[in-house]
Amino acid sequence: MENQNWQLENPWMGLGVILATFLLFYIVGFVSNRKSTSARELYVGGSNTGSFVNGLAMSATYMSLATFLGITALILRLQVPFIMLWISLILAIPLITIIYGTSLRRMGAFSPTHFIRDRYGKTASIIAALFMILVSIMYALGQMIGIAVTFETLLGIPYLTGLIVGGLIIVGYITVGGMAGATNNAAIQMVIIALMFIVPLGAIMKAVGGTGWYFPPLLYADMVPAMLESLPTFFDYQFSPKWYFSIIPSLTIGALGLPHLAMRVYTASNLKSARAAMVWFAFILGLVFSATYAMGFVGVYATATQGLVISPEDADKLTIILNLVYNPDWVTALVIAGAISAGVSTLSGNLLAIGALLSQDIVATLKPNISQRLNLRLGFVAIFLGGVVSILLAIQPPAFLVVSILWAFGLAGVTNAPLIIVGVWWKEANKFGAIAASVLGGILYIVVSPFVFPSIVLTGHAVTDGMGLSGAMLAVPVSFILLIVVSFITNRMPSLASKLTKQSDIELIERIHGWKDIKAYRYNSKLGAGITVVLSAVIAVWALMPWGM
Amino acid sequence: MEAYKKEVRFTILMTVAFILVGNVGLIFSIFPTDAVFLGYPLKYILPILMGWFGVFLLTIIAGAIGNRIDDEIEAENVLLENSRDTEEV
Numbered sequence: 109m110e111n112q113n114w115q116l117e118n119p120w121m122g123l124g125v126i127l128a129t130f131l132l133f134y135i136v137g138f139v140s141n142r143k144s145t146s147a148r149e150l151y152v153g154g155s156n157t158g159s160f161v162n163g164l165a166m167s168a169t170y171m172s173l174a175t176f177l178g179i180t181a182l183i184l185r186l187q188v189p190f191i192m193l194w195i196s197l198i199l200a201i202p203l204i205t206i207i208y209g210t211s212l213r214r215m216g217a218f219s220p221t222h223f224i225r226d227r228y229g230k231t232a233s234i235i236a237a238l239f240m241i242l243v244s245i246m247y248a249l250g251q252m253i254g255i256a257v258t259f260e261t262l263l264g265i266p267y268l269t270g271l272i273v274g275g276l277i278i279v280g281y282i283t284v285g286g287m288a289g290a291t292n293n294a295a296i297q298m299v300i301i302a303l304m305f306i307v308p309l310g311a312i313m314k315a316v317g318g319t320g321w322y323f324p325p326l327l328y329a330d331m332v333p334a335m336l337e338s339l340p341t342f343f344d345y346q347f348s349p350k351w352y353f354s355i356i357p358s359l360t361i362g363a364l365g366l367p368h369l370a371m372r373v374y375t376a377s378n379l380k381s382a383r384a385a386m387v388w389f390a391f392i393l394g395l396v397f398s399a400t401y402a403m404g405f406v407g408v409y410a411t412a413t414q415g416l417v418i419s420p421e422d423a424d425k426l427t428i429i430l431n432l433v434y435n436p437d438w439v440t441a442l443v444i445a446g447a448i449s450a451g452v453s454t455l456s457g458n459l460l461a462i463g464a465l466l467s468q469d470i471v472a473t474l475k476p477n478i479s480q481r482l483n484l485r486l487g488f489v490a491i492f493l494g495g496v497v498s499i500l501l502a503i504q505p506p507a508f509l510v511v512s513i514l515w516a517f518g519l520a521g522v523t524n525a526p527l528i529i530v531g532v533w534w535k536e537a538n539k540f541g542a543i544a545a546s547v548l549g550g551i552l553y554i555v556v557s558p559f560v561f562p563s564i565v566l567t568g569h570a571v572t573d574g575m576g577l578s579g580a581m582l583a584v585p586v587s588f589i590l591l592i593v594v595s596f597i598t599n600r601m602p603s604l605a606s607k608l609t610k611q612s613d614i615e616l617i618e619r620i621h622g623w624k625d626i627k628a629y630r631y632n633s634k635l636g637a638g639i640t641v642v643l644s645a646v647i648a649v650w651a652l653m654p655w656g657m
Numbered sequence: 658m659e660a661y662k663k664e665v666r667f668t669i670l671m672t673v674a675f676i677l678v679g680n681v682g683l684i685f686s687i688f689p690t691d692a693v694f695l696g697y698p699l700k701y702i703l704p705i706l707m708g709w710f711g712v713f714l715l716t717i718i719a720g721a722i723g724n725r726i727d728d729e730i731e732a733e734n735v736l737l738e739n740s741r742d743t744e745e746v
Contacts, residue, residue: 188701192682195708199679202716206671206723326705329696343698345686352683360676379727383720390716394709401705533668621664622730625737630661 114422114429115264122262122441129300129445133281133452136293159381163388165294165453166201166372170393171301172247172454173254175400176447178510181423183404184411186571189346191401196355198393200363201372205386207364208532209373211620213382219461220370220528221469226616227531228542229609230473235546237469239523240367241462241494243516247368248458248498250513251451253505254424258447261428271502278448279495282456283488294456297449298392304446306399308431308439312406315434316414325398331409338412342405348656351572357647358518358580364529365520367465368457403427424509455495462494463487511574515557518576522583523550526591530640532621534592535614535632540604541595549587553579569657582651585644592637660729667726671719678711680704 116122172178182190201209208223217223221240225233252275259270306324313321313328320327335342345352363369376382407426410416410433418429428447431440467487472478478486505512523546530537556579558565566578573579598604618626677684681704692699 189682191701192680192686192704195682195704196679198708198712199675202675202712202719203672206668206675206719210723210727332697343701345682345689345700347686349683349686352680352686355683356676356680360679380720380724383716383723387713387716387720390709390713394713398705398709533665622727622734624734627661 113264114425114432115261116432116437116440116444118437119263121438122444125438125441125445126262126448129449130277130281132296133293136296137284158377159384160388161292161295162372162376162381162385164298164392165291166369166385166389167392167396168294168298168301168450168453169368169372169457170197170200170389170454171298171396171450172513173251173258173447173451174510174513175301175396176305176427176443176450177254177257177424178250178513179400180404180407180426182510182571183401184407184418184423184426187341187346187408188343189351191404192345192352193355193359194397194400196360197363198390198397199360200366200369201389201393202386203360204364204370205373205382208528209370210379210382211532212370212528213373213376213379214622215616215620219464219469220365220367220524221465223531224524224527224542225469225473227537227613228527228539232527232539232542232546233473234470235543236524236527237465239519239546239550240365240465240469243365243520243524244367244458244462244465245494245498245501246512246516246519247366248455248462248494249501249505250509250511250516251455251458252498252502253509253512255448255451255455256502256505257424257509258428258444258451261425261432262441262444268503271499274448275495275499275502278452278455279459279492279499281452282459282495283492294453297453300449301446301453302392302396302399304442304449305396305403305427308435308443309399309403309406311439312430312434313402316406316410318406324402325395326402328402328405331405334413335405335409339408342408342412350650350655351577351657354572354577354581354651357584358521358575358577359514361525361584362517362519362521362576362580365522365524366517367520367524368454368461371457371461371464403430406430458498459491459494463491466490466494511571514575514577515559516576518580518583519550519553521580522546522553522587526584526587530588530591532617533631534637535617535630536595536599536637537591538595538599538608538610538613540598541591541593544594545587545591548590549583552586553583556582566651567655567657569655572655572657578651578655582648585648585651588644589641589648592641596637660726660733663729664726667722671715671722675712675715675719678707678715681707681711 179194212223221233221237224236255274255278256267256271259274260267309324310321313324318328319330373382376385407430411418416433418426428443431443467483467490471486472483526545527542554560556564556566557576558573565573567573614626617631685700690699694702
């Protein structure tokens with residue numbers, strides 16, 4: 109098969125499916141949303157979502173266009189190491205829920221920066237909010253690239269036209285929607301994503317000779333011998349344990365700082381429901397993630413054994429290309445609808461987070477007397493502008509759409525996650541430590557990323573540096589050390605005592621853990637803080653040593 | 658004191674358990690093996706299975722224990738309020 113222009117033969121069919129999908133989203137949004145009358149309702153939908161719907165919505169928010177397009181592209185490039193990396197991403201919601209989600213839910217926070225404002229004060233929360241806006245935009249950028257690629261394949265139009273047309277339609281839809289409609293829609297989108305990914309994958313597996321096509325996520329062992337014969341290195345781990353370890357600070361801790369994910373925990377009706385949603389999330393996400401590894405495997409298998417040629421610039425289209433080659437056009441149209449559903453649900457999470465960050469965490473913090481109506485309007489404007497900025501950034505996209513998304517994980521892990529984790533579990537953490545950790549850690553992460561100073565990188569391996577694996581392995585522990593050490597020192601400086609709010613911090617921490625009294629011994633361990641500093645120092649030094657890549 | 662200790666211990670142990678189960682690839686990168694399981698290389702399929710069913714099982718355990726600790730914290734709060742009421746009487 110020759111290198112060619114991959115597009116649907118009958119674009120009208122694809123357009124029809126997409127129009128029908130959007131019609132469904134609008135109807136669900138209209139029926140379930142009525143009208144958002146307050147900022148809280150816009151962002152967390154009244155906090156009354158059931159556990160199954162919320163679990164589906166959490167999965168849809170998390171399972172971005174990367175699932176449809178990005179992961180398979182990087183499996184094509186990196187093979188098994190990328191699968192090992194992606195597996196760890198399932199930990200996001202479970203860890204958010206057990207480490208701080210239920211505490212913040214008990215507090216009534218509707219964004220992580222809301223907690224940072226109450227815990228560390230205005231300055232720290234505005235700094236964190238600015239970083240979170242950057243995180244959300246980088247995350248949204250990955251979705252926009254995917255949407256442009258999808259429209260490009262769908263209509264045979266240039267990438268730029270696809271980006272502007274597709275991007276504006278989706279941003280307009282989200283701006284009008286809000287979170288209540290978005291939660292129910294995200295649940296429906298999750299069902300569409302799962303069906304439109306797994307069923308066509310079964311058909312592709314059958315076409316290339318796989319016998320386990322009736323359960324594609326796990327039953328492709330019969331294709332392994334042929335794969336090993338054509339590509340003996342497919343299952344090789346390729347990189348050192350250090351590379352695999354770097355996944356923990358960059359992606360596992362990074363996911364704990366993602367604003368749009370944590371917000372899903374706050375839409376739960378109560379704590380028990382939030383925990384039940386986490387169980388649904390793990391089951392559904394595990395199913396679809398396993399299917400994406402199978403899709404990546406089949407993609408590599410098809411290129412290695414079936415003569416399928418995919419040029420490097422078409423790597424992000426692998427899933428669609430496999431459908432174009434092995435399935436009828438109408439199936440590919442459904443897959444494209446699934447991809448767009450994935451993009452819409454994640455983008456709505458990203459853009460609503462930007463709206464909440466700008467209107468609630470920055471403007472309402474600086475101008476607390478602003479009217480509810482004006483604040484809500486500001487939220488809508490921020491959502492729209494966030495979308496437009498991500499469209500503009502996607503005009504010159506990075507080589508792989510997943511790269512910008514995973515880089516955003518690392519930035520969230522450096523600038524946000526330590527503030528929340530340490531803030532919830534250690535009373536001594538204060539605003540000076542938080543500001544030092546967020547600003548210095550954030551600057552360090554940006555400096556060692558290849559996007560600003562391409563010559564200052566830790567590994568020299570483009571994808572590893574670009575995804576922020578190496579940068580986060582250095583900057584995340586540095587951020588933890590700064591937060592703990594600076595807090596510890598400044599708490600003991602009498603000249604700063606008047607600038608700290610020790611008593612209200614203590615009361616807040618006891619309250620969010622569910623206590624109605626205050627005990628000095630709770631959440632006050634010097635040993636725990638000391639161990640964290642020592643471990644962080646060891647990891648940071650390890651990150652600076654040669655990576656041998 | 659008891660519920661607090663349980664809460665801290667539960668959070669640390671569950672976090673470590675989740676990180677291990679979600680990063681089985683790290684363990685195989687340290688201890689490589691050529692073993693085969695269900696027709697796949699073990700180092701490929703076990704991380705995938707643990708990353709799905711292992712994490713799923715842990716969420717069930719974490720949910721149940723988390724709910725129980727909440728109840729215990731609430732019970733200690735009630736005890737505290739009762740003892741305050743008794744003192745006031």
